[in-house]
Amino acid sequence: METQEYIDSGILELYVYGLLTETENLEVAEMAKKHTVIEQEILSIEKAIVALSSSFSPFHSVANFEKIKARLELKHGKVVEMKPASNWSQYVGWAAAVVLLLGLGYQTLQLTETREAIATVGNEKNKIQRDFAYLDQQHKETEKSLTIVRDIKxxxxxxxxxxxxxxxxxxxxxxxxxxxxxxxxxxxxxxxxxxxxxxxxxxxxxxxxxxxxxxxxxxxxxxxxxxxxxxxxxxxxxxxxxxxxxxxxxxxxxxxxxxxxx
Known part of the structure; x- marks a missing residue:
């Protein structure tokens, strides 16, 4: 699995929340050691949780919360603002793809209808031309007949x-x-x-x-x-x-x- 796919899978959020099995926790820890970007993503998620907890009443006591916050700031610098979950970009991408496919489908339908309309007009034009040619021939024959009948000679x-x-x-x-x-x-x-x-x-x-x-x-x-x-x-x-x-x-x-x- 690619690093970005791993991050987008949502397993890192579950890791931070402590919702993974022991085996899955070990796997995430190994991936964090191998890939700096995964480690940074874990830290970013932790900081986001702290920032979120600052905005609402924490479940921990004030003393415990401040200790956690102090340790994170000491190790990683000032706690950053929470950023949107990375999975949203995936959903937005899928939504954009659906919209694009619908748009292409509509354009294809319109193109097909336009071509059919052009073909119909072309057929009607050919029929009119054939009818006109027939009527023109009939007119010429009628004129010829009248000329014969009217000739006083x-x-x-x-x-x-x-x-x-x-x-x-x-x-x-x-x-x-x-x-x-x-x-x-x-x-x-x-x-x-x-x-x-x-x-x-x-x-x-x-x-x-x-x-x-x-x-x-x-x-x-x-x-x-x-x-x-x-x-x-x-x-x-x-x-x-x-x-x-x-x-x-x-x-x-x-x-x-x-x-x-x-």
Whole structure:
């Protein structure tokens, strides 16, 4: 055991008060011989007891008390004022450590909460950015659709529903100058899996001659249902049929969904 630990243990106070066993008394005496600082601490405790006794009514007779006091002053000099027990420094240290740990724990909690708040804000920001990007894309598509519909150079051809789907409808926007052609397929039901709508430019005379001008692919993901198809040089009518994925060389007339003359 270190010298200071020995002093802080409180055994020296018990030694001075005569509360130790004979074996423990011998041990303290040996430690005092070996270590001057322990001897000085014992003397300091004795002087403190005398000083304390001076402040209160002593249990010894006045004569005996004065003899003890005189012997201590003769051997060690003037009796010193009582100092606080050294163990108090140990308790204060522990208390300070507890306060420090509580403070560190609180700071750690605050730091964790701050980091979580920052992460939440970051996630919200990313979500807002994604939503904004989606809405911006939707806005651009809507503007594009409106531009097509409002272009006075575009010839609008309405396609009505046929036998296989009487309630279906569509509209073709065809610019005869630039040959560009757009299909508004909002009135068509979603095609079954493995099937696709195919658009045909038709010549009606002298014989019916269909020419494929495109497929309405990715139907489900196209919110506006506006599709650009191949340029069209000439057409007397337009029709839309339902075909197997990849399209067909000739239209399946039994699956003719819409038809309209120019």
């Amino acid at each position: 575009n010839t609008g051809v309405t396609l009505g529903g046929q036998t296989v789907s009487p309630t279906s409808f569509a509209k073709v926007y065809w610019n005869k100058d630039t040959k560009t052609t757009y299909i508004d397929a909002k009135g068509l039901p979603e095609p079954p899996k493995g099937m696709v709508y195919q658009v045909w430019a038709l010549k009606l005379s002298p014989v019916l001659t269909p020419t494929s001008i495109g497929l309405l692919e990715d139907f489900a993901s196209n919110d506006q249902k506006i599709f650009a198809v191949s340029q069209t040089d000439s057409a007397e009518a337009f029709g839309i049929t339902l075909e197997p994925a990849g399209g067909s060389l000739t239209p399946t007339m039994e699956q003719l969904y819409t038809l309209g003359k120019v």
